[in-house]
Amino acid sequence: MTEKRIIDVDYGKVETERMRINMGPQHPSTHGVLRLEVELDGEIVTEVVPHIGYLHRCFEKSCEKMSYPQVIPYIDRMDYISSMNNELPFVMGMEKLLGINIPERIDMIRVALCELNRIANHQIAVATFGLDCGAFTPFLYLFRDREMILNLFEAVSGGRLLYNYFWIGGLMNDVPPSFKENCLDIIKTVRVTNEEVMRLLIGNKIFEERTANVGILPADVAVNFGVSGPVLRGSGVDYDIRRSEPYSMYDKLDFDVIIGKGEIGTLGDCFDRNIVRMREMEESCKIIEQIISVFPDESSDVRALVPRRVKPPKGEIYSKAENPKGELGFYIVSDGSVNPYRMRSRATSFVNLSVLPEISKGYMIADLIMILGSLDIVLGEIDR
Amino acid sequence: MEYFKKIYDGLATTAEGMKITLEHLFGKKVTNQYPEIYHPITSGDMPPNSRNRLFVDMSGCDGCNSCAKACPVQCIEVETVRVSPDDENIPDMNNGKKRKMWVTKHEIDFAKCCFCSLCTLVCPTEAIYMTQEFEYSEYDREKLKYNFSNLSPEEVEEKTKMFQEYQAKKKLEQEEKKKAEQEAKLKEAQPEETKQEVTVSKTVEEKPAELSAEELEKQKAREERRRENERKRAERLAAAAKDKEE
Amino acid sequence: MEQNFVYKLFGDGIIMYSLFVIIPLTFLLIYALIAILGELKIASWVQDRLGPMRTGWKGVLQPLAEVLKLMQKEDIVPDAANKPLFNLAPYVMFTGAFAAFAAIPFTMNFVPAHLNIGLFYIFAVGAFAVIGIVMGGWASNNKYSLLGAMRGVSQMVSYEIPIALAILSIAALAGSLDLQEIINQQSGGFWNWNILGGNGSLWKVLVIPFTLALFIIHFVGGLAETNRIPFDIPEGESEIVAGYHTEYSGMKFAMFFFAEYANMFTVSALITICFLGGWQSPFGDFLNQPLMQAVWFIGKSCFLVFVQIWLRWTLPRLRVDQLMYVSWKVMTPIAFFCFIAISVWSMLR
Numbered sequence: 001m002t003e004k005r006i007i008d009v010d011y012g013k014v015e016t017e018r019m020r021i022n023m024g025p026q027h028p029s030t031h032g033v034l035r036l037e038v039e040l041d042g043e044i045v046t047e048v049v050p051h052i053g054y055l056h057r058c059f060e061k062s063c064e065k066m067s068y069p070q071v072i073p074y075i076d077r078m079d080y081i082s083s084m085n086n087e088l089p090f091v092m093g094m095e096k097l098l099g100i101n102i103p104e105r106i107d108m109i110r111v112a113l114c115e116l117n118r119i120a121n122h123q124i125a126v127a128t129f130g131l132d133c134g135a136f137t138p139f140l141y142l143f144r145d146r147e148m149i150l151n152l153f154e155a156v157s158g159g160r161l162l163y164n165y166f167w168i169g170g171l172m173n174d175v176p177p178s179f180k181e182n183c184l185d186i187i188k189t190v191r192v193t194n195e196e197v198m199r200l201l202i203g204n205k206i207f208e209e210r211t212a213n214v215g216i217l218p219a220d221v222a223v224n225f226g227v228s229g230p231v232l233r234g235s236g237v238d239y240d241i242r243r244s245e246p247y248s249m250y251d252k253l254d255f256d257v258i259i260g261k262g263e264i265g266t267l268g269d270c271f272d273r274n275i276v277r278m279r280e281m282e283e284s285c286k287i288i289e290q291i292i293s294v295f296p297d298e299s300s301d302v303r304a305l306v307p308r309r310v311k312p313p314k315g316e317i318y319s320k321a322e323n324p325k326g327e328l329g330f331y332i333v334s335d336g337s338v339n340p341y342r343m344r345s346r347a348t349s350f351v352n353l354s355v356l357p358e359i360s361k362g363y364m365i366a367d368l369i370m371i372l373g374s375l376d377i378v379l380g381e382i383d384r
Numbered sequence: 385m386e387y388f389k390k391i392y393d394g395l396a397t398t399a400e401g402m403k404i405t406l407e408h409l410f411g412k413k414v415t416n417q418y419p420e421i422y423h424p425i426t427s428g429d430m431p432p433n434s435r436n437r438l439f440v441d442m443s444g445c446d447g448c449n450s451c452a453k454a455c456p457v458q459c460i461e462v463e464t465v466r467v468s469p470d471d472e473n474i475p476d477m478n479n480g481k482k483r484k485m486w487v488t489k490h491e492i493d494f495a496k497c498c499f500c501s502l503c504t505l506v507c508p509t510e511a512i513y514m515t516q517e518f519e520y521s522e523y524d525r526e527k528l529k530y531n532f533s534n535l536s537p538e539e540v541e542e543k544t545k546m547f548q549e550y551q552a553k554k555k556l557e558q559e560e561k562k563k564a565e566q567e568a569k570l571k572e573a574q575p576e577e578t579k580q581e582v583t584v585s586k587t588v589e590e591k592p593a594e595l596s597a598e599e600l601e602k603q604k605a606r607e608e609r610r611r612e613n614e615r616k617r618a619e620r621l622a623a624a625a626k627d628k629e630e
Numbered sequence: 631m632e633q634n635f636v637y638k639l640f641g642d643g644i645i646m647y648s649l650f651v652i653i654p655l656t657f658l659l660i661y662a663l664i665a666i667l668g669e670l671k672i673a674s675w676v677q678d679r680l681g682p683m684r685t686g687w688k689g690v691l692q693p694l695a696e697v698l699k700l701m702q703k704e705d706i707v708p709d710a711a712n713k714p715l716f717n718l719a720p721y722v723m724f725t726g727a728f729a730a731f732a733a734i735p736f737t738m739n740f741v742p743a744h745l746n747i748g749l750f751y752i753f754a755v756g757a758f759a760v761i762g763i764v765m766g767g768w769a770s771n772n773k774y775s776l777l778g779a780m781r782g783v784s785q786m787v788s789y790e791i792p793i794a795l796a797i798l799s800i801a802a803l804a805g806s807l808d809l810q811e812i813i814n815q816q817s818g819g820f821w822n823w824n825i826l827g828g829n830g831s832l833w834k835v836l837v838i839p840f841t842l843a844l845f846i847i848h849f850v851g852g853l854a855e856t857n858r859i860p861f862d863i864p865e866g867e868s869e870i871v872a873g874y875h876t877e878y879s880g881m882k883f884a885m886f887f888f889a890e891y892a893n894m895f896t897v898s899a900l901i902t903i904c905f906l907g908g909w910q911s912p913f914g915d916f917l918n919q920p921l922m923q924a925v926w927f928i929g930k931s932c933f934l935v936f937v938q939i940w941l942r943w944t945l946p947r948l949r950v951d952q953l954m955y956v957s958w959k960v961m962t963p964i965a966f967f968c969f970i971a972i973s974v975w976s977m978l979r
Binding site: 144155 | 414499514
């Protein structure tokens with residue numbers, strides 16, 4: 001029902017003016033402090049200019065003064081919603097530089113926690129997307145389940161949102177004995193709630209009308225801009241780093257890569273991105289089940305291979321991983337001392353946000369909010 | 385036909401949604417009524433390794449400054465004073481070893497702390513550890529700077545003075561020892577060398593007592609010039625003050 | 631000779647007239663408090679949480695706390711606002727909701743003004759709310775408020791048409807515009823209610839789909855009249871601010887709030903009268919005393935208010951053009967069709 005409107009209309013002798021309004025840094029619908037300068041022609045959006053930098057904390061420069069283990073709390077705070085996934089590429093890169101081969105049990109724990117964090121992240125993404133739409137209830141149902149995941153993380157690492165758990169060469173401490181049981185409980189609850197949310201929110205006709213044919217991102221535009229994650233897969237491109245360049249334990253696991261199919265509306269609209277996230281939660285549940293079924297019970301010393309002083313040899317490495325929001329990469333240059341020479345992070349949301357001005361031309365301002373919600377950005381990553 | 389299907393879909397999905405919310409309306413509620421009816425610490429829901437407010441046990445802290453170096457945000461400040469051996473009451477540390485440093489200031493700024501627990505892992509005596517306490521909000525940001533040292537300011541001064549006295553005493557002792565050694569050496573070497581020795585002692589004794597005549601004259605001239613300069617300066621200032629009044 | 635109206639007003643009828651004003655007003659105030667508490671609690675229970683639990687026993691005094699809070703807030707009036715319009719807007723909106731109470735019958739005997747065009751009067755007076763919104767949006771001197779108010783006006787005006795058609799069908803079914811007459815014709819148990827075809831022979835099962843459709847149309851239109859989700863564009867995310875009541879604070883904001891809940895009750899009362907039998911008890915003559923009649927009437931209206939609250943927390947909101955699509959392209963044609971069917975039926979009856 002929503003067609004892209006023609007922007008250049010010949011108004012003849014009528015004087016018209018395009019209005020520039022400001023969706024300021026404090027906004028209930030942008031996910032963080034983001035300022036959008038929107039140019040409107042009546043109700044239709046003709047241009048969007050995002051202004052960022054309100055949350056800049058100079059991470060990359062501060063990290064040059066610290067030792068490598070001290071950098072990890074800073075990395076947590078980039079994408080603060082899925083912190084375990086943030087730590088993984090950094091730790092993997094450093095281990096490659098130092099030449100450490102970590103045992104399989106530690107790998108299993110890392111992958112299980114990363115997948116749990118992926119579920120938690122997608123829960124927030126879908127919940128806030130519903131909130132932008134006006135549906136208040138699924139938000140609370142999904143957050144209620146996220147509490148269970150956060151309680152598990154608190155039992156494992158001590159923190160609820162920011163962990164400092166993955167260390168170079170191992171983990172900070174071992175998982176508690178109730179880890180397996182808690183994981184299986186979480187998976188059961190997540191499956192039940194997902195089914196409810198599918199019926200309550202995603203299957204709702206009003207929601208379909210709001211999200212179908214809105215914010216269409218063609219596949220070639222997506223690849224040209226460099227987006228990744230559910231935004232890219234929602235446009236039909238079959239690319240997942242866990243499948244194409246497997247790291248850690250992913251080559252031994254059996255899971256599907258979900259791509260959008262344009263079931264309702266066109267391929268690459270907001271509905272596709274959303275349904276990709278919902279189905280990825282189910283895939284994460286499958287992965288966790290596979291890991292739990294082969295998880296050894298007896299605890300091992302997870303700090304056995306952690307070096308006392310991290311002093312990598314001279315060199316550089318770019319290590320990447322599949323964050324829930326897309327591809328997160330770290331480019332670490334070391335000059336042989338205890339501090340990194342340069343620590344550059346390729347943030348997912350930064351690249352994903354760059355596609356917003358392109359795909360929101362010609363839609364109404366209520367659609368702009370939906371498109372922004374479907375890109376799933378977090379300002380901590382964009383501004384670092 | 386699609387028109388009617390849309391209408392039917394709209395009504396059917398609405399009814400489905402209403403059924404779900406009706407089930408939840410009469411279902412179990414998940415609110416924990418905090419703090420009177422439910423508290424995470426007393427109900428045991430807080431895991432034992434949860435990372436909340438830090439605590440430093442002073443009887444175990446030996447002032448090694450490892451925690452301040454390990455902190456990524458530099459929120460710990462440690463100042464120490466060496467223990468002087470003359471002190472009568474030096475309590476032992478809690479792991480039985482003798483105390484070598486008084487920790488006069490161990491300040492943690494909880495407004496900066498990021499709860500990463502890197503400081504607890506490097507402490508050699510495990511004096512700093514994380515507790516489960518999470519309800520410590522304050523109205524004033526300065527009150528979040530916790531000073532864990534248990535020496536009062538007077539005690540700190542006392543200990544510092546004691547250490548300085550001890551240092552001064554030691555220095556004096558060392559100098560006396562050196563002198564005694566030198567004299568001992570001289571006494572030993574005396575039967576061998578006579579002349580050189582006498583001149584050495586003479587020059588050592590004479591120097592501070594006498595000045596030569598020229599030197600005395602130079603000193604007098606300097607004094608006179610200084611007095612002249614001062615007088616002129618005083619005159620100038622008086623004239624300037626007079627001008628100001630007028 | 632006609633008695634002087636002023637003499638009538640201040641003469642022996644003064645007590646009766648003042649009672650006719652005070653009783654509905656008191657009822658409305660008490661109802662608003664309960665409705666606020668109901669909304670908070672039902673919203674919480676749907677979302678698996680407990681809601682307000684600290685004020686009073688299990689949160690019962692929460693609406694009182696809210697009213698006290700709003701009363702003691704500073705009354706901010708923007709400098710460049712149009713002061714008379716700005717100050718009057720909430721009261722105009724409340725008047726629109728309350729004036730309908732002059733013609734609503736609570737029991738068989740209690741109706742403040744027994745108008746023989748009662749149905750038409752209630753519908754006409756409901757248009758005051760539209761004026762209130764426009765006044766609020768225009769006088770705020772804020773371009774976002776004005777845009778929200780414009781959208782609100784277009785929404786409310788375009789949803790009045792299906793409602794008008796539904797009411798017209800009921801008038802055709804009952805043969806008069808008098809509310810007591812409409813209710814009296816639905817006596818005799820719930821089988822005779824208008825939602826199930828009104829009183830008549832067994833052939834009325836043919837017309838039940840149409841009356842059911844009209845009931846749903848009237849209910850959805852009522853949701854749009856009171857700006858509830860799924861139609862809360864004027865209040866919701868309209869350009870990131872709260873729409874026409876952005877610039878209001880304190881007592882005037884409380885008045886807007888109050889007017890919204892009063893409007894909800896008015897709309898539910900109208901639906902009850904037209905379709906659900908008004909103050910008639912569903913068991914025929916059993917439990918049909920005047921006091922019980924008031925209970926039935928208030929109970930049915932409150933049930934519809936509950937359904938409105940329930941829908942708010944279930945559905946997402948519609949976009950502006952989709953809203954217009956639903957009103958003009960879906961509800962109006964179907965309402966026309968049903969109106970024709972019911973007119974034919976009442977002609978043949």
